Amino acid sequence: MDRADLLDAAREAVEASYAPYSEYRVGAAIETADGSVYTGCNIENANYSNSLHAEEVAVGTAVRDGHREFEQLAVSSDERDGVTPCGMCRQTLAEFCDDDLPIYTDGPDGGAYTLGELLPDTITTEHLDR
Known part of the structure; x- marks a missing residue:
């Protein structure tokens, strides 16, 4: 899937968001190795700590x-x-993805990062083996 289509899927996911407290609606779309695309939206809870983020x-x-x-x-x-x-x-993504995972954002200038740029020196299973 190309970047534009993946961003369109994330924009569509925004529409399903439940954000009555922050009124900040977020959507995410992730492509799997076999080309499947999964979307998510933020789902808020009155106590905030139980809120779910679109990416997770x-x-x-x-x-x-x-x-x-x-x-x-x-x-x-x-x-x-x-x-x-x-x-x-970012830490959740690091559990399953390499540092070179492309992450596209939807802003006036576009935006493309890698997971490693956004989360350098992350905690991995290698840290647990020590």
């Missing part, structure tokens, strides 16, 4: 379906402000 919903749904390898991720918000995954979502 997309990854979680893909993992539930047996996927463990991912090719690329796109993230959008209704603000189209170039939002990137938060630190928690």
Whole structure:
């Protein structure tokens, strides 16, 4: 899937967002190694700590379906402000993705990063083996 189509899927996911508290709606689309695309949106909770982020919903749904390898991720918000995954979502992505995972954002200047650029020196299973 090309970058534009993946961003379109993330924009579409924004529409399903449940964000009555922050009113900041986010959508994500992640492509698996076999070309499947999973989307997610943020789902807020009144206590905030139980809120789900768009990226973790997309990854979680893909993992539930047996996927463990991912090719690329796109993230959008209704603000189209170039939002990137938060630190928690970056760590979740690092569990399944290499540092070179492309991450596309939806802002006025576009935006393309790698996971390694957004989360250098991440915690990995190698740290647990020490």
